[in-house]
Amino acid sequence: MSEGSRGLIVERTDDLWRSGTRRSFLKLLGLGGTIVLAPTLFAACDDNDGITDPGSNAQAKLDLSTDVGIFNYAYALEQLEAAFYGAVVGAGNFATLFPDPNERELLTDIRNHEVIHREFLRAALGTAAIPDLQLDSTTVAALIADRATILKNAQTFEDLGVAAYNGAGKQLKDGRNLLVAGKIVSVEARHAAAIRDARDSTGRSFAGDDVVSSTGLDVKMEPAAVLASVTALNLVTTTIGVTAQQSDAATADQPAPAAS
Amino acid sequence: MDSTRHVPVLDGIDPEITERLVTRRAAIARGAAVSSTVMAGLAMASVPVALAALSTEAFGQGATLPSDIKTVLDFALALEIFEAEFYSAVLGVSAVTAQNSAFATVRAGVTGAALATLQQIQKHELAHVAFLKAAGATSTLTAADFDFTGGRGSGTGPFAPATTDVAFLLTVAQGAEDTGVRAYKGQAGNLIGNNDATHNAVLEAALRIHSVEARHASRIRRIRRLAAGAGATVRLSGTIRGGAAAAAGATGTPNAAMVSVFDKIYGGTTPESTTTHVVFNGTAEASINAATLANIVGGADAATEAFDEPLTRAEVVEIVQPFFIPTIS
Numbered sequence: 082m083s084e085g086s087r088g089l090i091v092e093r094t095d096d097l098w099r100s101g102t103r104r105s106f107l108k109l110l111g112l113g114g115t116i117v118l119a120p121t122l123f124a125a126c127d128d129n130d131g132i133t134d135p136g137s138n139a140q141a142k143l144d145l146s147t148d149v150g151i152f153n154y155a156y157a158l159e160q161l162e163a164a165f166y167g168a169v170v171g172a173g174n175f176a177t178l179f180p181d182p183n184e185r186e187l188l189t190d191i192r193n194h195e196v197i198h199r200e201f202l203r204a205a206l207g208t209a210a211i212p213d214l215q216l217d218s219t220t221v222a223a224l225i226a227d228r229a230t231i232l233k234n235a236q237t238f239e240d241l242g243v244a245a246y247n248g249a250g251k252q253l254k255d256g257r258n259l260l261v262a263g264k265i266v267s268v269e270a271r272h273a274a275a276i277r278d279a280r281d282s283t284g285r286s287f288a289g290d291d292v293v294s295s296t297g298l299d300v301k302m303e304p305a306a307v308l309a310s311v312t313a314l315n316l317v318t319t320t321i322g323v324t325a326q327q328s329d330a331a332t333a334d335q336p337a338p339a340a341s
Numbered sequence: 342m343d344s345t346r347h348v349p350v351l352d353g354i355d356p357e358i359t360e361r362l363v364t365r366r367a368a369i370a371r372g373a374a375v376s377s378t379v380m381a382g383l384a385m386a387s388v389p390v391a392l393a394a395l396s397t398e399a400f401g402q403g404a405t406l407p408s409d410i411k412t413v414l415d416f417a418l419a420l421e422i423f424e425a426e427f428y429s430a431v432l433g434v435s436a437v438t439a440q441n442s443a444f445a446t447v448r449a450g451v452t453g454a455a456l457a458t459l460q461q462i463q464k465h466e467l468a469h470v471a472f473l474k475a476a477g478a479t480s481t482l483t484a485a486d487f488d489f490t491g492g493r494g495s496g497t498g499p500f501a502p503a504t505t506d507v508a509f510l511l512t513v514a515q516g517a518e519d520t521g522v523r524a525y526k527g528q529a530g531n532l533i534g535n536n537d538a539t540h541n542a543v544l545e546a547a548l549r550i551h552s553v554e555a556r557h558a559s560r561i562r563r564i565r566r567l568a569a570g571a572g573a574t575v576r577l578s579g580t581i582r583g584g585a586a587a588a589a590g591a592t593g594t595p596n597a598a599m600v601s602v603f604d605k606i607y608g609g610t611t612p613e614s615t616t617t618h619v620v621f622n623g624t625a626e627a628s629i630n631a632a633t634l635a636n637i638v639g640g641a642d643a644a645t646e647a648f649d650e651p652l653t654r655a656e657v658v659e660i661v662q663p664f665f666i667p668t669i670s
Contacts, residue, residue: 149622183567183577190578193639194647200634201647205620205627243552250548251541255621256530259544263526264618264648266548270555271579271649278563279577284457287560288465288553297468298549299556329541335549 139322141211146325148258151249153211156202160214163199166192169225178228191272214319232280233340239273240337247301252327291338300337406477413528414478421469422482428463437484443504450507462557491663499598508569512591516606518558525551527651580646584614609656616644
């Protein structure tokens with residue numbers, strides 16, 4: 082993708098999902114600039130274009146046009162969170178990395194909750210559940226290398242989870258399913274606030290200006306952006322593909338920042 | 342932030358763009374020449390335009406909300422005004438001197454990180470009030486319409502200790518935030534509509550406010566546990582263990598009236614201790630008990646913490662009415 086002050090060339094479908102590209106795209110629309118969709122883009126487009134992989138070839142298929150598919154999307158994220166915290170709390174050096182019992186309680190609680198979320202969604206999905214996602218062990222080791230790295234990644238995961246549920250909730254058709262998603266997202270937000278507070282105890286980071294907008298709204302991301310963030314972690318070796326897009330229109334993302 | 346200024350509902354897009362998007366779309370609707378690439382792009386940008394329908398800044402005063410949505414947002418606005426005025430009074434920045442005076446004693450004890458937290462929360466609650474009003478919600482409530490002691494205007498209600506004791510103040514703040522989380526959760530289903538763009542935009546906004554209230558509630562619990570004497574049932578993960586009054590984790594010896602309110606905040610038809618949740622796969626409904634799932638850890642305690650539960654509108658009204666001088670419904 083290249084951008085001039087009055088023109089934007091979009092070369093690949095992936096480009097359209099990057100928030101930077103999208104912002105340029107919308108800005109140029111509003112200002113009457115020129116947008117060129119390169120021929121290669123049209124060759125790549127079809128109705129079932131996957132985000133991270135052609136949907137039909139993926140090992141974990143997400144049909145985001147149904148509540149079941151959206152629950153599978155949530156299930157994928159909960160699998161990753163449960164695996165991350167499981168690795169943290171289950172590590173032989175957990176008490177050494179975290180000599181503060183308050184931090185051990187925090188991480189153990191979160192681990193317990195994410196495992197419950199994962200098992201609940203597994204039970205809810207039954208035979209419709211995607212497979213267990215396989216993880217790159219080298220990446221896992223890097224994600225849990227030391228206390229600061231663990232807390233940083235925990236923050237990234239929790240804010241991403243909040244953003245994912247907040248973006249996906251409107252796509253759920255059935256009130257029962259929306260309620261369940263609501264029951265989970267507020268707990269993820271509690272986690273996010275707690276991890277942020279553990280990392281920065283000066284009193285505002287729990288709901289900092291980097292995640293809560295000037296109108297008081299929390300982060301939200303569409304599945305494409307969430308899955309792109311997951312892909313960028315190089316964590317999951319199982320291929321994930323979107324076989325059908327969400328049925329209702331996407332809204333503008335307020336992305337969860339990757340923690341630093 | 343100037344709380345009287347209407348804030349655009351559209352979020353996440355540069356402000357200048359929102360106005361141009363609406364203007365451009367209107368121009369195209371009138372038949373202005375446009376290339377196919379721009380049309381494709383506008384299709385992508387359609388939901389910001391739908392959101393603009395809710396914004397008085399795009400279409401002027403008096404944007405009309407569907408009545409089912411207005412019913413929900415008016416209720417949310419009343420609760421947000423309650424919270425905004427509560428924190429403003431605690432911080433001593435209420436428009437009503439008497440409200441500020443009431444909290445003068447306890448205010449001196451709120452310092453450092455706890456003070457920064459209450460300031461951040463108050464900022465958000467004011468932002469929520471402005472957002473809901475910009476979306477078309479209305480209320481006649483003012484700072485003078487509240488009795489934060491829970492005495493319906495007497496000023497001597499059962500929560501009076503919140504005006505002098507920091508630990509108690511924080512318990513009340515926790516209760517208010519948890520009530521807010523549970524209230525939004527109970528209303529979300531009323532915002533599904535026909536899965537149309539307007540309902541979806543409002544539902545999304547409501548979910549994004551709901552998660553902010555959960556962040557608030559979590560941080561308050563952590564302050565209480567780390568610095569205000571709360572016991573280990575008040576989790577450092579900021580989650581709620583159990584249900585009914587015990588889930589408040591109140592310190593000291595709350596009086597019977599306080600216990601009754603905590604029972605309502607953490608109880609109800611779907612108490613916070615609930616572990617069975619219902620899903621629908623398009624064909625059949627299933628009830629799944631999180632506490633008895635295979636391969637879980639943390640037992641029933643973790644199962645109650647892992648999910649927050651809704652309150653019905655009537656249940657919320659019963660909880661908050663003592664703090665409102667006018668009758669609410």
